[in-house]
Amino acid sequence: MARYVYDFTDGNKDLKELLGGKGANLAEMTRMGLPVPPGFTITTEACRAYLRTRAVPAGLFAEVQEHLLLVEMRMGKGLGDPQDPLLLSVRSGGKFSMPGMMETILDIGLTDSSVRGLAAQSGDERFAWDSYRRLIQMFGRTVFGVPGADFESELAAARAGAGAESDAELPVAQLQDLVEAYKKVFLAHTGRDFPQAPHEQLFLAITSVFRSWNAERAVLYRRQERIPQDLGTAVNVMAMVFGNRGPDSGTGVAFTRDPATGRRGAYGDYLSNAQGEDVVAGIRNTVGLRELAELDPRSYRRLLSVMERLEQRYRDLCDIEFTIERGKLWMLQTRVGKRTAAAAFVIAAQLVDEGTITLDEALQRVSGEQLAHLMFPSFDTSAAPAPLTTGVPASPGAAVGAIVFDSAHAAAADHPVILVRPETNPDDLPGMIAAQGILTSRGGKTSHAAVVARGMGKTCVCGAEELRIDLAAETVTVNGTVLHAGDVLSLDGTTGRVYPGAVPVHPSPVVRYFEGELSPANDPLLAAVQRLMTHADHVRRLGVHANADTGPDAARARRFGAGGVGLCRTEHMFLGERRELVERLILADDDTERDAALAALLPLQRADFVELFEAMDGLPVTVRLIDPPLHEFLPALEELTARVARAEALGRDPGRDAVLLTAVRRMHEANPMLGLRGVRLGLVVPGLFAMQVRAIAEAAALRVAAGGDPRPEIMVPLVGAVQELETVRAEAESVLHGIDGIPRIRIGTMIEVPRAALTAGEIAHAAEFFSFGTNDLTQMTWGFSRDDVEGAFFGRYLALGIFAVSPFETIDSGGVGELVRIAVERGRATRPDLTVGVCGEHGGDPASVRFFHRAGLDYVSCSPFRVPVARLEAGRAACTASTSDSR
Numbered sequence: 001m002a003r004y005v006y007d008f009t010d011g012n013k014d015l016k017e018l019l020g021g022k023g024a025n026l027a028e029m030t031r032m033g034l035p036v037p038p039g040f041t042i043t044t045e046a047c048r049a050y051l052r053t054r055a056v057p058a059g060l061f062a063e064v065q066e067h068l069l070l071v072e073m074r075m076g077k078g079l080g081d082p083q084d085p086l087l088l089s090v091r092s093g094g095k096f097s098m099p100g101m102m103e104t105i106l107d108i109g110l111t112d113s114s115v116r117g118l119a120a121q122s123g124d125e126r127f128a129w130d131s132y133r134r135l136i137q138m139f140g141r142t143v144f145g146v147p148g149a150d151f152e153s154e155l156a157a158a159r160a161g162a163g164a165e166s167d168a169e170l171p172v173a174q175l176q177d178l179v180e181a182y183k184k185v186f187l188a189h190t191g192r193d194f195p196q197a198p199h200e201q202l203f204l205a206i207t208s209v210f211r212s213w214n215a216e217r218a219v220l221y222r223r224q225e226r227i228p229q230d231l232g233t234a235v236n237v238m239a240m241v242f243g244n245r246g247p248d249s250g251t252g253v254a255f256t257r258d259p260a261t262g263r264r265g266a267y268g269d270y271l272s273n274a275q276g277e278d279v280v281a282g283i284r285n286t287v288g289l290r291e292l293a294e295l296d297p298r299s300y301r302r303l304l305s306v307m308e309r310l311e312q313r314y315r316d317l318c319d320i321e322f323t324i325e326r327g328k329l330w331m332l333q334t335r336v337g338k339r340t341a342a343a344a345f346v347i348a349a350q351l352v353d354e355g356t357i358t359l360d361e362a363l364q365r366v367s368g369e370q371l372a373h374l375m376f377p378s379f380d381t382s383a384a385p386a387p388l389t390t391g392v393p394a395s396p397g398a399a400v401g402a403i404v405f406d407s408a409h410a411a412a413a414d415h416p417v418i419l420v421r422p423e424t425n426p427d428d429l430p431g432m433i434a435a436q437g438i439l440t441s442r443g444g445k446t447s448h449a450a451v452v453a454r455g456m457g458k459t460c461v462c463g464a465e466e467l468r469i470d471l472a473a474e475t476v477t478v479n480g481t482v483l484h485a486g487d488v489l490s491l492d493g494t495t496g497r498v499y500p501g502a503v504p505v506h507p508s509p510v511v512r513y514f515e516g517e518l519s520p521a522n523d524p525l526l527a528a529v530q531r532l533m534t535h536a537d538h539v540r541r542l543g544v545h546a547n548a549d550t551g552p553d554a555a556r557a558r559r560f561g562a563g564g565v566g567l568c569r570t571e572h573m574f575l576g577e578r579r580e581l582v583e584r585l586i587l588a589d590d591d592t593e594r595d596a597a598l599a600a601l602l603p604l605q606r607a608d609f610v611e612l613f614e615a616m617d618g619l620p621v622t623v624r625l626i627d628p629p630l631h632e633f634l635p636a637l638e639e640l641t642a643r644v645a646r647a648e649a650l651g652r653d654p655g656r657d658a659v660l661l662t663a664v665r666r667m668h669e670a671n672p673m674l675g676l677r678g679v680r681l682g683l684v685v686p687g688l689f690a691m692q693v694r695a696i697a698e699a700a701a702l703r704v705a706a707g708g709d710p711r712p713e714i715m716v717p718l719v720g721a722v723q724e725l726e727t728v729r730a731e732a733e734s735v736l737h738g739i740d741g742i743p744r745i746r747i748g749t750m751i752e753v754p755r756a757a758l759t760a761g762e763i764a765h766a767a768e769f770f771s772f773g774t775n776d777l778t779q780m781t782w783g784f785s786r787d788d789v790e791g792a793f794f795g796r797y798l799a800l801g802i803f804a805v806s807p808f809e810t811i812d813s814g815g816v817g818e819l820v821r822i823a824v825e826r827g828r829a830t831r832p833d834l835t836v837g838v839c840g841e842h843g844g845d846p847a848s849v850r851f852f853h854r855a856g857l858d859y860v861s862c863s864p865f866r867v868p869v870a871r872l873e874a875g876r877a878a879c880t881a882s883t884s885d886s887r
């Protein structure tokens, strides 16, 4: 029979898949001899079995009973014992952290009789009755779906009746009445009494945690974070310890380094006389850890030493939940902590300096997504007005948007918005995803808003206490200024400042560093970026080239570390004033007219290439011959038809427009992306490709004559059959033969039609290199138009989970990726020294870069701005060091 339950003494930190992150880490801390309350973990396997069959797996509860006995022995108490009850917490915990998305139930074991035992044993009646009412509320809501508002209104009535400002002031008699009222609410909604058998409470709680895996918000969060939907959650059952036992008790969260900046030193929030949920919910404002040092120096010292041991064990920043019960410290949770992108770089470099990890490992502690985040712009504060207020800088970035006061409005908005809430809870997730930034008036860096925003890389300012938010009136008042829904705010997640209106943004320091404008000396972040990028460049096997069409773009790409141009799209060179020349080419009636048009285009093309080769001197520049359908260079059919009709109606001669209209009609295609473009166009319009080849060669000759080192390559788009390429190749070679003083120019092809991938073995006979055009390859493999479908149905497909991410963003490894693998294999079988790269958008996408590394490509090519991200990911892909679990 499968084993479904592990005592904390049985597991370890490497069993995350089976025990969930929380369970594995509780086990690890138990093994380390840290003060963890006794308990056990029910495996994710049990959850999966439950979700599959809708029934508790056979033998599970018997196993739970056995492990419960052990906990009871260690604590010297029985679950729900009327004299001296053991109470339990039941918490979810999957392989990946999903803050607040699933359920937790505390105080299991309290009943009408054991509440009295707890009161007697603790000598604190208030505490016992308050715990009981918390249990009924949490249990009712979580296990039976009783609306939370029904309990809240009873609580509010009790407060009003007792004239109490807060729950903490409710006297015992009122709490006892409240328990009775809660039990009535429970009965009314469930048709049954609140369970008085402690074991029944426990079993019901366990199954409701299983079910919470599929709660709507949890499913949404996983989709957003790309966590697989089929992992299931583990359930941790642990003896309760209490932070709400008076002023010598409390609860807190702590980080071993600052998760916002990476600065060394313990960092955290503490709330005295409270339960853990109060901190995370951000309901009361916390104090810093430093104040704990004054309140309870012994526990503080103990905590610091535990934190140090945890860092040593995990070799990374850890975050911790702890409780102090009457002066005794208990560890309730730890994990490798989430951090901002900047902190990730700084901490990785620090850990290398401290001798804790190697540079290879450091590369696994950062990601291309984080680097991309650091390359976002921030506010130009010199142009900012006086801030309205300052809150806690919880998640960095610069966000500008119109105020919305609830998640639904944020999710529905078609313009950038800032979600403004007193605090957030997991139900706000859709709005948080949709908003540019999140602003709350309550809670610290570890409140729900802060943790979730940081995880998403979203700007967040929280705990801005001066804000008076009136959700009903949809206003927020701050120091006399009243703002309404729709008013624009700017949030600076790095400083916590909140500005009225739209503040101009300025470039990121990391970008300025790549541009060579800022030195990394004396800046920990830039120094860390430099260090890790240098190492990534050192270890990566993949080259990183850029898609650049102009000299300035190529120059920037080069500053960003590109090793060449992987794609120069020549079509932009036919736009603007040159359009008329193209029109002449298209409309030419005879060779003389066509040749004249081509001759006029030639010097312009040549000048473009000279500029490009100069910017990339000494590095390869892959020039793609013209690709889009020619009619794109003519006026739109509708506009032209209207012009001609207007002229005719007025009795005027439409002149040249009439000629154009005939041409446009002749060339009109229903599916231009699948029509006369790429190599097909080159084979149909005489002289067009030859002119481009000549321009490339003459530009190279000019650069050689000027002492340069041009390295052009010629790339033919949209090839599907080797014969197409052979024909173009023959024509190109004859042009090249006639030009003196040029370097050898390689001729290759794009692979962007599925047939090209499948016949790559033949195509490689005529191609010295391949470059995957994964934009077209994705479009043609799936059979959907890259121009139309993202708006038409991708949203629905993402919501249904058919796509985890758009296949135009991250390579579809199972389908399009399979064609890539086939083409690489067949191409290299024909020509072992075939160079293979990719120049579709996927070339700069972190997950895709890792795929291309594994597929054995030689280089990726992407937009200049994404070059650093691709370099970093290529380095990460090449390192085989153990992966981090800082996700």
Ligand code: PEP
Binding pocket: 567, 569, 627, 752, 772, 773, 774, 775, 776, 777, 839, 840, 841
């Ligand atoms: C591609 O198809 O991936 C590609 C790079 O070409 P384009 O986007 O210009 O069609």
Ligand code: MG
Binding pocket: 752, 773, 775, 776
């Ligand atoms: Mg293409």
